[in-house]
Amino acid sequence: MSTVYSQFSELKRRLEAREATIATVGLGYVGLPLALAVAEAGFKALGVDIDARRVADLNAGKRVISYFPENKIADAVASGRFSATSDFARLAEADAILICVPTPLDAAREPNMAYVQRAAQAIAKELRPGQLVVLESTTWPGATRNFVEPILRTSGLERGKDFFLAFSPEREDPGNASYTTKTIPKIVGGDDPRSLELAQILYSSVVTKAVPVSSTATAEAVKLAENTFRNVNIALVNEMKQVFAGMGVDVWEVIEAAATKPFGFMPFYPGPGIGGDCIPVSPVYLSWRARDVGGEMPLVDLAVRINTGMPRAIRDRLGTELAARGKSLAHARILLLGIAYKRDVEDSRESPALELLALIEEAGGRCDYHDPCFPVFPKTRDHAALEGRRSVALDAEAVASYDAVIVTTDHTKVDYALVADKARLILDTRNVLTKLRLAPTDGRYLKA
Ligand SMILES: NC(=O)c1ccc[n+]([C@@H]2O[C@H](COP(=O)([O-])OP(=O)(O)OC[C@H]3O[C@@H](n4cnc5c(N)ncnc54)[C@H](O)[C@@H]3O)[C@@H](O)[C@H]2O)c1
Missing domain, CATH: 3.40.50.720 (NAD(P)-binding Rossmann-like Domain)
Structure with a gap:
């Protein structure tokens, strides 16, 4: 033998x-x-x-x-x-x-x-x-x-x-x-x-x-295909969200209704961008390797651009909404609900909320956060200056004191009823308050 x-x-x-x-x-x-x-x-x-x-x-x-x-x-x-x-x-x-x-x-x-x-x-x-x-x-x-x-x-x-x-x-x-x-x-x-x-x-x-x-390269490609599929589809609904809003149509309602079709449609949901170390990263690995072998992936590159551009789009929307209410973003105090990249996970890698926070402060606003998964701001490569900040307590007085509250992560352990009751303006990037039937109808609630 x-x-x-x-x-x-x-x-x-x-x-x-x-x-x-x-x-x-x-x-x-x-x-x-x-x-x-x-x-x-x-x-x-x-x-x-x-x-x-x-x-x-x-x-x-x-x-x-x-x-x-x-x-x-x-x-x-x-x-x-x-x-x-x-x-x-x-x-x-x-x-x-x-x-x-x-x-x-x-x-x-x-x-x-x-x-x-x-x-x-x-x-x-x-x-x-x-x-x-x-x-x-x-x-x-x-x-x-x-x-x-x-x-x-x-x-x-x-x-x-x-x-x-x-x-x-x-x-x-x-x-x-x-x-x-x-x-x-x-x-x-x-x-x-x-x-x-x-x-x-x-x-x-x-x-x-x-x-x-049949090969290690095929297995590697399977993983990138799965993650890129998600990234591209999320980019699509993020793009739809913005144009549907201009048409007076709620993208979340469209997705729920479309998902009743038993074939040919799969629901993906918009949000403040994509986080985690997988879905935002894999398409970049794929497109990088495509160039290595003389190819191009313009669709994939565009999806990555759309998704990474979401925090900026939300920041700009916030600026417009505040201006419409006679307030400048440069002098506003904003509260982000959630810096984790997804619900109930103490992981902030590539979280779009971190980018949004930094962009709001770049525009002159002061941005605090509340996150039950992050009592203290995590160590990050891109946002070292924010380290040391702490999650603010979510009580009635605090919520009412901010010019706007942005729901960036749909954590379960958050008192959304309190937010709905006390916030002066809510930008909900996750559709949470609508799902919980808590969305105020007096003009203080916007989906973003
Ligand atoms: N987190 C996810 O949801 C997820 C899902 C699917 C695939 N992945 C992939 O799995 C891989 C790991 O991701 P993760 O989320 O577990 O990362 P992680 O950051 O949670 O964990 C990585 C661990 O590796 C350790 N480490 C780093 N260098 C090391 C070394 N040289 N020797 C021994 N340990 C070392 C770190 O200390 C850390 O504990 C990545 O390629 C990621 O893209 C992650």
């Missing part, structure tokens, strides 16, 4: 018997739920993160993600099947290594692969024959093969022969109560049959279904 075959068959046996140790590099919104799902499936899950504090919190069983069930992490630690470390040398213990580190944009709004590079370099140092490495971070088609694989090969080992390599995009939707890591099917792509087979065996033991595709 050849060495290649015996390495493959031994790893296959260990995965099928759930005897394998699975390391997850990066224990954030994606890596942590995945590591816990791996442990729940019966594997030994080793989480590896450069953030020593997070590692210590996890080993102490702390609930580091607020929407997790109370004892989820403590139970996993107590089971003996999950532990965390910052010691990359322990990757040698792993049969499979899943990479879940960030893939944001750099200052020039181009793919920032530095986290993946550092993780791959750390893995290459520890790589041993018979291990499976899977990249999960969202990235451009070709990155696993042309970016990660060459780094892993600096170990002197060959892919498909000594070690195995696959790409499986994360489809986690933080805070979604209907779909969890385990119940979302997982795409799996490999560039050789053994890598694909091993990755398929691993994921079909952890999640409801593993869906194989």
Whole structure:
């Protein structure tokens, strides 16, 4: 029996018997739920993160993600099947290594692969024959093969022969109560049959279904296609929102009615722009890679422009509405309701509310925020000057004191009845007050 075959068959046996140790590099919104799902499936899950504090919190069983069930992490630690470390040398213990580190944009709004590079370099140092490495971070088609694989090969080992390599995009939707890591099917792509087979065996033991595709680049493209589809459709409804408003038509009412068509229409909702580290970022990765291969994606680029332009459009609308009420934005006090990029999640990455806040202040207005998920303004790359600010208390006196309140995030733990009662002017970018049947009808309420 050849060495290649015996390495493959031994790893296959260990995965099928759930005897394998699975390391997850990066224990954030994606890596942590995945590591816990791996442990729940019966594997030994080793989480590896450069953030020593997070590692210590996890080993102490702390609930580091607020929407997790109370004892989820403590139970996993107590089971003996999950532990965390910052010691990359322990990757040698792993049969499979899943990479879940960030893939944001750099200052020039181009793919920032530095986290993946550092993780791959750390893995290459520890790589041993018979291990499976899977990249999960969202990235451009070709990155696993042309970016990660060459780094892993600096170990002197060959892919498909000594070690195995696959790409499986994360489809986690933080805070979604209907779909969890385990119940979302997982795409799996490999560039050789053994890598694909091993990755398929691993994921079909952890999640409801593993869906194989023919290459890592195809799997990478699937993820970008999904996210770009959303970005483009959201741009479309954001554009419709503005022109329908000019026609006296409410876009949300149009979408709800159109969604009653049982085929050919899928509802997407407008908002203050798009946040998170996925939907706003993926189309940029795709379009960047298109240029790399001599192509262009004007539709995608336009969608990104429309969505990133939303905070400015809302700021301008605010200025116009205040002026119509005899008030200048330059001297106004504004309250933003929500700086998280989406409901009930303590995540503000790429949040359009942060941009809106900065734009209002750039125009001379003073802008405070209230957000139950952010008692203190988060650390950000683009808004460092705002750090140290605190969420203001949402009481009757405070709400009434602002010239306008803008609903930027539809958090559930907000007293919208109080806002409807006391605010002088409300710009609702999420249609929340209408949905809750709280929208004032005396001219103080506008959808934006
Ligand atoms: N958050 C989402 O909703 C979501 C959904 C689908 C896909 N993704 C993708 O998943 C990937 C991870 O995103 P996330 O939201 O989990 O990020 P995150 O910022 O929540 O977590 C990343 C973690 O990786 C750690 N880390 C960074 N560099 C490291 C290194 N070299 N070695 C070990 N750990 C390191 C950080 O300390 C952090 O704990 C990204 O590519 C993202 O685009 C995210």
